[in-house]
Amino acid sequence: MKSREQKVDDRNRPKKSFFNFSYKRYRFYFGIYIPCEYVDKPAFNNDLSFSCSVPSPIVLSNHRHACGVHFSKKYQTIVLKNSTQTPNNKVGHANLLFDRWTSKEKKTIISKRTGISYKSHYTARNLQRIYTSCYKHMYAKTLDNFRFVPSTKASTARKQRERFNRSPRRVFGSIIPKNNGEFNYKELISIGRKYGFLFLESQYVNKRISHLKHTRTRVTPIADQFQFSIPHASETVPAVADVKADEIIETLAGPVLTALPYNPIPDMFIPHKYRNIIPKDPIYDEKGSFIVPGSREWFTFMYKLEIQTAIKVAEERRLRLIQEEQIAREEHKARVQKLARDEAAYYGTTPHYLDKRRKLTDDSTTLNKIYHDSMSRYRKRLLYNQDSLTKEHRKLKAEMKEFFLRFPQDTGILPAHRYAHKDRTTDENSASTSEDTKDLECRPLKCDVIKTSNISLHHDLVVRKRARHDSISDVNTTVAGSSY
Structure with missing residues (x-):
């Protein structure tokens, strides 16, 4: 405890002045008695001063210890040795990031646990990316120069390889390849960039810094709109003060050289496919150099811009067709649902039970039709039997x-x-x-x-019914005729 108290450190690290441990069923607490030693002097009489003997609950570095009542009185101010520290706010963070970007500062990260090392530095989007991209972030953190250097000790190297192999299994194991196949080289690189995972020496990963953004996209950023330094910013033109008549104006001898206004269209033949996509603002390359309209670099930039524009137009057309197809599908679904509701209302039911009611109706109609056809055939056959008597029957x-x-x-x-x-x-x-x-x-x-x-x-042997004879009485008849 004494060594911790005497340690010279700027950070405010609290240390406990007690410790505890368990032995079998018992719990022991041991405290280290460090008195407060704060001298309290009453205002009315300095002779009545006394030193506080209350134990200090915590002990800080640079010989700081006191009780809970007198700690704020004993150590009211904390003076930091490094007074040039960057302020902890957004402006300070942005200026620090701008300084690291301009100085091209690189940091090497080494992990002895996994045996890997890589470098990180900050990059800023150039004006070409700002003009053609829809993102607003200013900086990105680039990770590159990946190396896997295991330890010279065999057992340590084996553990480092096992620990490093967990990361590829974690990243690539959660994604199922298309068509149940295997990942190709481009897919592995894309997945690594998405999850910020380095596993190849020639690979790099860009992580966007999202808390510093431009106010607008596809325009040149203006420095006066921010309270901190930004990359690739253009200064605003100050307003010209009105010149009074009584002021003395000093004229310069010789011709006055002025810059011509920027003309984005060069005075030469330009293909028709480039005329509608020429940017109105100045064009810069990836290094921030100005591209003169009509130069070879300008035509290269226009060629790439034309390809990007064609891809963008094709993508917009594809999205429009998908949207139209979705709208048509929804309209067709609405029409089908309306027809189902109308048909269900005709059958006196709901669309949920429409199929059941339609099947019941079809079955009833089919059975009645079968019964009607069968009875019709039977009646026709019966009438035909009555009309088609044999010659003996007629006789x-x-x-x-x-x-x-x-x-x-x-x-x-x-x-x-x-x-x-x-x-x-x-x-x-x-x-x-x-x-x-x-x-x-x-x-x-x-x-x-x-x-x-x-x-x-x-x-079965009953005689069939015959036609009724005349009602004339035949009781008195004496001659017998033929029997039936």
């Missing part, structure tokens, strides 16, 4: 008709049908049955008992 029918006319009083012939128990003797005053009535009472559509399968088999 027998004529003989029976003639017999009833010759012997109207015959009572010996009665049908053997189960419904023939009724007495056929009628009154002499009853009227005779006409031929139309006989045809109607024939009932051709009545189900045939013999052909019906749901009636027991002892009815």
Whole structure:
């Protein structure tokens, strides 16, 4: 504790003045008694001063220790040795970053745990990138010059390789390659740049610094708009003061040289594909040098700009087509949903149960149609059987008709049908049955008992029903005729 207290250090590092440990079921606390030693002198009498003997709970470097009551009184000011330290605010950070960029300061990072080393430095976007890019960040942190230098000790080198191999598995293992194949060289480089991972000596990674940004994109930045230094800034032209009449103006002898206004279009033949994309502002290369319009570098810049513009136009067209296709798909979906709602309202249900209701309707219609077709065929066949009697049946029918006319009083012939128990003797005053009535009472559509399968088999020998004869009484007939 004494060595820690006597350590000369500018940082405010608190140290505890006690320690504790456990032994079996017991917990021990040991405190180091360092008195406060603050001399308190009352204002009314200096002879009554006394030294505080309360233990100090914490001990700081540079011999600083006191109790909680007197610490702020004993050490009111803390003087730092390095008074030229950069202020801890945004302006100080921006100026420090600007100085490191202008001085091209590089920092080497070494990791003995993984056996790798690389360098980092700050870069700023040039005006060409500012004009053609939609990003607003000023600086980027570049990581390059990657090296893997394991230790000369075999066991340490083996551990370093194991630790370094975890990073590729972590970065590349979380991404599934396309078509379940393998990553190619370009895909690995792209993934490494995305996640800020170095694994090749010729690789570099740019990390954007997002807390320092330009106010606008694709324009030359103006230094007066910021409270700190910025790269590639143009100074604003100060306003010219009005010259009063009584002021003495000193004229210069000789011609006055002035700069011509900037003309972005050179006085020469320019291809038609470059005329609509020439920037109105001055053009600079990656190193910040001015590119003269019409020079070879200018045509190279215009060639690259034309390719970038064509790619941008194609991308905008592709996005527009995708948007139009999405809108058409949504409209088609809305129309389908509207038709489904209308059809569901027609069936008296909701779109959720429309398919079920439509299937139920189709099944009912199909069954009714099958039943109608079957019954129609049966009725046609029954009528056809009644109309297509054989020659013997027609002859027998004529003989029976003639017999009833010759012997109207015959009572010996009665049908053997189960419904023939009724007495056929009628009154002499009853009227005779006409031929139309006989045809109607024939009932051709009545189900045939013999052909019906749901009636027991002892009815198969029952004589079929025949046409009704005349109501003329045949009881007194003495001549027998032919039997049925």
